[in-house]
Amino acid sequence: MSQHELNARNLLCPIPVIRTQNKISELSPGDLLVVYCTDPGTLHDIPAWCRVHGHTLVSAEEQSDEIVITIEVNDA
16 A cells, blocks of 8 residues: 555646546555645545545545545555
8 A cells, every 4th residue: 555646736627536537547456645636626526536436535624725635546
């Protein structure tokens, strides 16, 4: 298991979701992906994408002026 980061700051949906999907396709089950976003829509869109594709949403929080979403990659 390893942790990876994705900078999706200053991007509007659906780009953060697409970049998240692309990055997760490169990772292994059990890996963690931390996504940094500024678009408030990602608080809904990325968790919904995780549910549809079988990945685990570990956390989704607003920190100052950005959103930090942590995803555990599952064998989907």
